Amino acid sequence: MANNSTSAPKHGQYLSKTTSRCVAGSVTAMHDFVVTSFSLIEGMGTGKFVSSATFTVGGRDWNIKLYPDGIYTEHKGYASVLLYFLKGAAGARVKFSLKLCLVDKSDQVSGTWTHTFDSIGGNGGCFTIKCVLTVVDDPHTQDVSASTVIVPQSKLHQDLSHMLKNGEGADVTFSVGAQLFPAHKCMLAARSTVFKAEFFGAMKERDDQCIKIDDMEPTIFEALLYFVYNILDKVADSRTKNGCSSDENTTMQHLLVAADRYRLERLRVMCEDKLRHGVDAQTVATTLALAKQHNCAQLKDACIRFIASRDILDAIMETDGFRHLEESCPLIREEISDKVATFRSREDESAATLVMQE
Template sequence: MENAARLSQVTNSYMKHTFSPASDNWGFIKFIEKSKIQGSPFLENDCLTIRCLLTVTKESRTQDVETNSIVVPPSNLHQDFGNMLHDGEGADVTFTVCGQLFHAHRCVLAFRSPVFRAELFGPLRENATECIKIDDMEPMIFEALLHFIYTDTLPDNCKDGKAAAMQHMLVAADRYGVDRLRLLCERKLSEAIDVETVSTTLALAEQHHCSQLRGACIRFMASPDMLGPVMLTDGFKHLVASCPLILKEVLDEVSRIWRDKSS
């Protein structure tokens, strides 16, 4: 028993070793003194019996495992809301726009538009059993407005950015306080500015307080060789009649451009 205990102690002290790829030797750098194993039952006739417990661990090769194999599809929340508008399931409010009926959901409209919130849930809210009548907007524009409120995107028939449709959409967005749609219309209108449309677009921007679109129109009109052709259009005549003070700002911008060129 004493020899066994002594051997166990010797084994634990000297015989445990971990080999690693970083090691620069193939052996064990320490040896056991002969005096420490004399009398051991494992030493007989100058022959030493060695029992080795060898544990082999395989390195985990995580680099070979594709960790991002789970594909998460993009959000389709806007599609679900678009389907809800299209199907009309659960709709609790009806609009009649120039004789065309549109069904919608009060809670969606209220959370997306402060004007709808006041109309549907405010002190002067419309009667839930009656249609809300809108006669001063084209059905196509109101349909596009509802589509944006539900999906936060423009319908396909408005994505070409035609100036007339975008102008009507901007008016609707401003009327119902849908700010992101208003800014989106501003950007599309600013990208479509030309000699024929700049005056009407500027008048619209002035009327609905669209400062960024207003500035883009003034810069276009004041750019070299543009003011003359613009002044010949019917839109410019309407602009001068409806917003006479805007002409001074255009001329001031022209003067600034010429000063910058001459300096």
């Protein structure tokens, strides 16, 4: 009886195995072709077109051609839109999928077609042709017989955060309130010019092994350290140690002050952005005072815009927060009134422009 060539290996032998795989991919991109005056190009004649700029997707060049009066005489009364393949790899076939959308000036999608558009009509002719193009790469085979080396993602930010929490190698301690925070001078100096001067520059203190900070809450200093050691530049969740949510707005205000104090510009701007999106009637006065004190121009404008847009200037001026603001900035009432008048004037001009366009 003949031997079976596929018989299992004997004891002590290794089973040889090879593997390959088919790999296929695709690239998707979008190009907007804006037509500002269709009424001026309508009637240019059958077969006449206007073209978009050339754009590249999948290593190949394309453009969009708009025929206001159609490509052929039988298209009279219709505008045609075509996607043209201009150039790419010599002799290579191109496989792709295409979606064309017509969007009017109010960003409303009027319809989706693959060949021709219905007549645009007499809307004045401002619209956008959105082209979403997916180019499919030619499939190819990879030999994966050899062991694949999997490179793990970097966890440097986790290692640094653990080093902060564990206090390993710490060479300075901060006493904030009733809490102690061990830290590393080199890490702090690398992230903050203030810490750098304090530890290694002319500002260097004689006894810098333990530094006492009296004018900052422990939770704020802890959040600042978290940012310094987290190379992803994230802000720690604003929660107290017992797990209860703290006032996020107040936390961001204090953290902004701390960031400005230690020249952590990115953290300062992140706090400014959070405060800018969280402005309300109760906090706008104190937030405005903070913005002026720390030269946060965008935050200051956001506060004044909030007051102007809601017509609550008189009510805001009666709050304790605004009275405290006036004590430090006596001219703030006039400044706000001028700004409010300017904003309202711009809104009136914009409204008038829209009416004229309609």
